Amino acid sequence: MHKNPGEKARQRLQMADIARLAGVSTSTVSRALSGSKLVNEETRTRILELARSLKYSINSGAQNLRLKQNRTVGVVVPYDSRTPQHLSDPFFLSMLGSLADALTEQGFDMLLSRVDAETLDAAAQAFDSGRVIGVILIGQWRHHEQLNQLAARHVPIVVWGAQLPQQLYCTIGGDNAAGGRLATEHLIARGRRDIAFFGDTKLPEVAQRHQGYREALAAAGMAAAAQLHVAAAFLPQCGAEAVDELLRRGVPFDAVFACSDLLAMTAINALRRHGMRVPEDVAVVGYDDIELSSYFHPPLSTVRQPIRAAGRALVEALLALVDGAPAVSRQLATELVVRATSGAGETAGEAAKTTC
Amino acid sequence: MHKNPGEKARQRLQMADIARLAGVSTSTVSRALSGSKLVNEETRTRILELARSLKYSINSGAQNLRLKQNRTVGVVVPYDSRTPQHLSDPFFLSMLGSLADALTEQGFDMLLSRVDAETLDAAAQAFDSGRVIGVILIGQWRHHEQLNQLAARHVPIVVWGAQLPQQLYCTIGGDNAAGGRLATEHLIARGRRDIAFFGDTKLPEVAQRHQGYREALAAAGMAAAAQLHVAAAFLPQCGAEAVDELLRRGVPFDAVFACSDLLAMTAINALRRHGMRVPEDVAVVGYDDIELSSYFHPPLSTVRQPIRAAGRALVEALLALVDGAPAVSRQLATELVVRATSGAGETAGEAAKTTC
DNA sequence: CTGAAAGCGCTAACAC
DNA sequence: GTGTTAGCGCTTTCAG
Numbered sequence: 001m002h003k004n005p006g007e008k009a010r011q012r013l014q015m016a017d018i019a020r021l022a023g024v025s026t027s028t029v030s031r032a033l034s035g036s037k038l039v040n041e042e043t044r045t046r047i048l049e050l051a052r053s054l055k056y057s058i059n060s061g062a063q064n065l066r067l068k069q070n071r072t073v074g075v076v077v078p079y080d081s082r083t084p085q086h087l088s089d090p091f092f093l094s095m096l097g098s099l100a101d102a103l104t105e106q107g108f109d110m111l112l113s114r115v116d117a118e119t120l121d122a123a124a125q126a127f128d129s130g131r132v133i134g135v136i137l138i139g140q141w142r143h144h145e146q147l148n149q150l151a152a153r154h155v156p157i158v159v160w161g162a163q164l165p166q167q168l169y170c171t172i173g174g175d176n177a178a179g180g181r182l183a184t185e186h187l188i189a190r191g192r193r194d195i196a197f198f199g200d201t202k203l204p205e206v207a208q209r210h211q212g213y214r215e216a217l218a219a220a221g222m223a224a225a226a227q228l229h230v231a232a233a234f235l236p237q238c239g240a241e242a243v244d245e246l247l248r249r250g251v252p253f254d255a256v257f258a259c260s261d262l263l264a265m266t267a268i269n270a271l272r273r274h275g276m277r278v279p280e281d282v283a284v285v286g287y288d289d290i291e292l293s294s295y296f297h298p299p300l301s302t303v304r305q306p307i308r309a310a311g312r313a314l315v316e317a318l319l320a321l322v323d324g325a326p327a328v329s330r331q332l333a334t335e336l337v338v339r340a341t342s343g344a345g346e347t348a349g350e351a352a353k354t355t356c
Numbered sequence: 357m358h359k360n361p362g363e364k365a366r367q368r369l370q371m372a373d374i375a376r377l378a379g380v381s382t383s384t385v386s387r388a389l390s391g392s393k394l395v396n397e398e399t400r401t402r403i404l405e406l407a408r409s410l411k412y413s414i415n416s417g418a419q420n421l422r423l424k425q426n427r428t429v430g431v432v433v434p435y436d437s438r439t440p441q442h443l444s445d446p447f448f449l450s451m452l453g454s455l456a457d458a459l460t461e462q463g464f465d466m467l468l469s470r471v472d473a474e475t476l477d478a479a480a481q482a483f484d485s486g487r488v489i490g491v492i493l494i495g496q497w498r499h500h501e502q503l504n505q506l507a508a509r510h511v512p513i514v515v516w517g518a519q520l521p522q523q524l525y526c527t528i529g530g531d532n533a534a535g536g537r538l539a540t541e542h543l544i545a546r547g548r549r550d551i552a553f554f555g556d557t558k559l560p561e562v563a564q565r566h567q568g569y570r571e572a573l574a575a576a577g578m579a580a581a582a583q584l585h586v587a588a589a590f591l592p593q594c595g596a597e598a599v600d601e602l603l604r605r606g607v608p609f610d611a612v613f614a615c616s617d618l619l620a621m622t623a624i625n626a627l628r629r630h631g632m633r634v635p636e637d638v639a640v641v642g643y644d645d646i647e648l649s650s651y652f653h654p655p656l657s658t659v660r661q662p663i664r665a666a667g668r669a670l671v672e673a674l675l676a677l678v679d680g681a682p683a684v685s686r687q688l689a690t691e692l693v694v695r696a697t698s699g700a701g702e703t704a705g706e707a708a709k710t711t712c
Numbered sequence: 713c714t715g716a717a718a719g720c721g722c723t724a725a726c727a728c
Numbered sequence: 729g730t731g732t733t734a735g736c737g738c739t740t741t742c743a744g
Contacts, residue, residue, distance in 0.1 A: 012486070014737060025715045030739055040713060055509065057484035061421050062737035065720050070417075072467075077456070088647060093449040100433070100470050109487070110468045111428075114460045128413035130368070130721090131465070153411065236651065238712035265651045272653070291444060295592065295621045297628070297653045356594035370721060381731050386723055396729060418721035421736050486737095 013056045021054075022047050033058060072109040073318060074132035075099055078117035078139050089234065090262065090290040091305070095138050095160065098311030106315060120146040124155045134158070134318045140171070140204060156321040158314050162204035163329045170327035172313045176205050179303040179334040180212025183257045183285040186301070186336055188220045190343045192255035192283055197224070198232040198242045198267065199259030206259050209287070213257060227251040232263055239266030247274065254282055255342075261286035261293045261302055268300075268341065284341040298340035306332050369412045377410075378403050389414060428465040429674060430488035431455055434473035434495050445590065446618065446646045447661070451494050451516065454667030462671060476502040480511045490514070490674045496527070496560060512677040514670050518560035519685045526683035528669045532561050535659040535690040536568025539613045539641040542657070542692055544576045546699045548611035548639055553580070554588040554598045554623065555615030562615050565643070569613060583607040588619055595622030603630065610638055611698075617642035617649045617658055624656075624697065640697040654696035662688050 015033075019026045024043065031039045032047040039047075050056075064070050077092060096112070103110045111132050115122045120143050126132045133156065140147070140161025150157050151169035158170045187195050197213055199206040214224045227249055230242040239258060246253060256271075258264035264286030268278050276282050278298065286293060289304035309332055321327055371389075375382045380399065387395045388403040395403075406412075420426050433448060452468070459466045467488050471478045476499050482488045489512065496503070496517025506513050507525035514526045543551050553569055555562040570580045583605055586598040595614060602609060612627075614620035620642030624634050632638050634654065642649060645660035665688055677683055 016737080026738080027715060027740080028713090031714090034739085038713065043713085055480075055484055057481060057486075059421075059737055060485045060487055061417050061426075062720090063739080065415075065417050065421055065722090065736090066738045066740085068720070075468075088450060088453055090446065090449075090648070093446075093453060094444060096452065096468075097444055097449060100468055104470045109482075112431075112456055112466045112468050114456050124411075125413060126465075128411055129416045130413075130418075131416050233712045235712060236647070241712045262648075262651070265648070269651060269653060291592070292446070292618075292621070292648045295618070295625060295652075297625065356589045356591060356597045372721080382722075383724085383732080384730060387730090390723085394729065399729080415721055418736090419723080421720090421738090422722045422724090424736070 012059075013054055014059065015056075018047065018051055018054070018056055022050055070130065070133050071107060072111050072132045073103055073315070074111045074113065074123070074126040074135040076113050076115050076123040076135055076137045078115050078120060078123070078137065078141065078143070080141075081116045081118055090292065091260065091288045091307075092138055094290060094307050095310060098307045099136060099138075099314060100311075101308075102311035102315040105312075106319070108315070117141055117143060120150065123157070124150050124153070127155050134322050136160070136314050136318055140173075142202060142204075144204070151327065156318060158318045158321065158327075160310065160314060162208050163331065164204055167329070168327070170317055170321060171329045172310060172317055173205065173329075173331055174303075174305040174310075174334045175331040176208035176334075177212040177215070179287065179305075180209035180257070181216045182212070182334065182336040183209075183287070183303050184213045184216035185219075186338065186342060187255045187257065187283055187285060188216065188222075190255075190283055193222070194225070194228060194251070194253040195255040195257055196228040196230065196242075196246055196251075196253045197257050197259075198230050198239065198263050200231040200233055201229075202231070203234075209259055225251070228253060232259070234260055234263070236262045236266050239263040239268075240270035243267050243270035243274065256282060256284045257287075258284065259287050261288045261290045261300060263287075264300055264302065264341070265293075265296055268296075279341050279343045283343055285336075286341075289337050293337075294339065296341075301339045301342035302337050304335045304337050306334070368415075369410055370415065371412075374403065374407055374410070374412055378406055426486065426489050427463060428467050428488045429459055429671070430467045430469065430479070430482040430491040432469050432471050432479040432491055432493045434471050434476060434479070434493065434497065434499070436497075437472045437474055446648070447616065447644045447663075448494055450646060450663050451666060454663045455492060455494075455670060456667075458667035458671040461668075462675070464671070473497055473499060476506065479513075480506050480509070483511050490678045492516075492670050492674055496529075498558060498560075500560070507683070512674060514674045514677065514683075516666065516670060518564050519687065520560055523685070524683070526673055526677060527685045528666060528673055529561065529685075529687055530661040530666075530690045531687040532564035532690075533568040533571070535643065535661075536565035536613070537572045538568070538690065538692040539565075539643070539659050540569045540572035541575075542694065542698060543611045543613065543639055543641060544572065544578075546611075546635075546639055549578070550581070550584060550607070550609040551611040551613055552584040552586065552598075552602055552607075552609045553613050553615075554586050554595065554619050556587040556589055557585075558587070559590075565615055581607070584609060588615070590616055590619070592618045592622050595619040595624075596626035599623050599626035599630065612638060612640045613643075614640065615643050617644045617646045617656060619643075620656055620658065620697070621649075621652055624652075635697050635699045639699055641692075642697075645693050649693075650695065652697075657695045657698035658693050660691045660693050662690070 019029045032044040135157045137159045148168045201207040232238040232242040286302035289302045293300040375385045388400040491513045493515045504524045557563040588594040588598040642658035645658045649656040
């Protein structure tokens with residue numbers, strides 16, 4: 001089985017065939033196909049016709065080799081080999097969709113690979129071997145150093161994540177500090193005082209959200225109690241465990257700011273199981289605004305990350321890098337979406353107007 | 357801007373450079389890198405060392421051209437140009453993740469493209485131009501004819517969808533009839549009599565689920581009332597609209613079988629808004645078992661599609677096709693997951709045991 | 713306007 | 729063991 005996978009067994013049509021059939025040389029076919037005006041109008045249409053009817057398509061491998069060009073971008077989603085999770089995080093998956101759309105818009109192909117987060121070097125492999133002109137990496141995690149090394153090697157790479165000091169690579173990310181501030185200010189405005197924070201600050205993005213959280217508390221003359229911080233990972237069930245942990249500690253709390261919507265949802269379920277009402281007893285705000293947040297019950301208040309814009313910004317930044325421009329990082333504005341889990345706010349999911 | 361995107365501006369390392377540095381010919385380097393035993397042990401390690409330290413990686417474009425091989429598979433997610441929806445359906449997105457994992461496992465790269473569903477021919481373009489050895493298409497929709505034409509042209513293609521009569525192409529799909537039967541039998545067993553069906557039977561997969569639905573009803577001595585069928589599309593808000601439609605018709609109903617989890621969730625929200633309790637007044641069963649279904653409140657009863665297995669099966673089928681094997685379609689077993697929206701059943705989302 | 717010829721980076725006979 | 733040579737399918741001078 002798969003003795004020689006990928007062998008081009010069937011004899012494929014190539015330019016020489018078209019040339020023979022049209023009674024011209026391959027040069028002429030090449031010119032005709034590339035729309036050169038150096039070829040007779042009549043000859044060109046004849047060749048074009050022939051090629052179309054035979055569904056001939058230029059071999060892009062050969063073309064790229066000859067032209068030293070390439071219109072493929074690598075997209076890498078690292079995975080953690082210790083927590084053998086598959087690619088399933090809804091936010092990352094949406095980002096993938098957004099990137100696919102943005103790249104298609106720009107006429108680029110997308111080569112998707114999963115890479116062990118411990119050996120991010122592998123992400124550069126597609127670049128080193130000339131398959132892609134650069135790499136977009138979704139998920140910075142804690143690999144700042146490795147990413148810096150890639151950038152130092154001049155691998156064109158753009159990362160979705162937080163902007164860090166001494167960073168050589170280019171990042172595009174949501175404004176995490178502002179996001180954290182927004183969520184916390186909102187909860188404070190709703191009269192909450194003991195706001196728990198769910199998220200692992202070892203991750204740069206979470207650390208910045210936590211900073212925004214602290215700033216908002218400070219501005220309201222409150223301090224961030226360490227007791228109210230649970231270092232929940234980005235795995236769904238961790239929301240429930242974080243709630244258990246909080247209860248175990250016996251700290252009173254009347255609100256939760258969770259660093260992902262999934263975390264928020266599982267936390268809410270856990271709270272309910274413990275007999276607490278959301279938002280009456282505990283207000284909850286999530287992060288990301290994944291599509292399902294508006295369908296959750298009660299609809300989830302959350303900080304929206306601009307996924308659509310993110311895809312476009314990532315692609316734009318990468319193309320600039322490839323063009324030789326310096327790596328300029330950007331933060332995209334985040335936005336608070338107030339729904340039901342944080343108190344008042346609209347209850348019905350905002351429906352689009354497309355007909356069913 | 358982007359004057360020449362994808363131009364290999366920087367002079368890249370190539371085999372000749374390694375050869376010169378190692379004081380041998382390119383043939384020797386080529387042999388060393390491919391692990392040929394025709395090269396001196398000592399020379400080989402020297403070359404390997406050199407290549408590694410310089411992060412040299414064989415140009416796979418040139419290699420593929422020369423070897424007439426290729427280890428890239430195209431994955432196509434069609435979009436409907438009339439409903440300008442972006443790639444966001446959670447089920448398709450998960451499938452993408454599953455495919456990425458399966459392909460990575462097999463050592464294949466994945467080239468992702470979005471294609472207008474009206475011109476599926478474009479899906480073959482990556483094949484015709486030799487970029488991919490075959491195509492996996494997620495979402496059969498109503499393009500049976502176009503798919504048959506592709507298969508007739510001998511484009512190696514595997515489609516996620518329903519098996520249809522007179523089908524030339526290979527499909528892998530869930531057992532939709534069984535899925536429909538499972539859901540409906542379950543609702544009947546729960547004592548429901550007026551079971552609404554939400555889904556557009558113009559789509560083959562939905563049609564088969566509807567057939568299973570009718571079979572289950574018939575087996576219980578009941579008939580499928582046309583009044584209870586709403587042709588809801590696979591857009592989230594359609595669940596709510598379907599409920600409205602049902603109410604407008606004034607048909608009594610005590611259960612809903614929705615053809616996607618998203619549909620089920622938005623339907624449940626709509627039912628609640630109309631003052632109906634789920635599952636007390638109306639039991640609901642969804643389809644797909646996307647991850648969030650277990651976090652929904654109440655946790656959603658649904659028919660699970662085996663995503664993990666699906667990815668592997670699609671890849672396996674494609675590789676077989678490429679190897680010249682005949683296209684043999686498969687149906688994957690579906691499974692009823694009873695949670696809370698259909699009556700009794702566990703309430704807590706089944707938690708994994710990974711630590712947070 | 714068109715064709716012949718060289719060569720993109722690599723591999724595989726075929727020599728030595 | 730290793731180097732020389734001839735292409736893989738295409739584009740592009742350079743001649744006509």
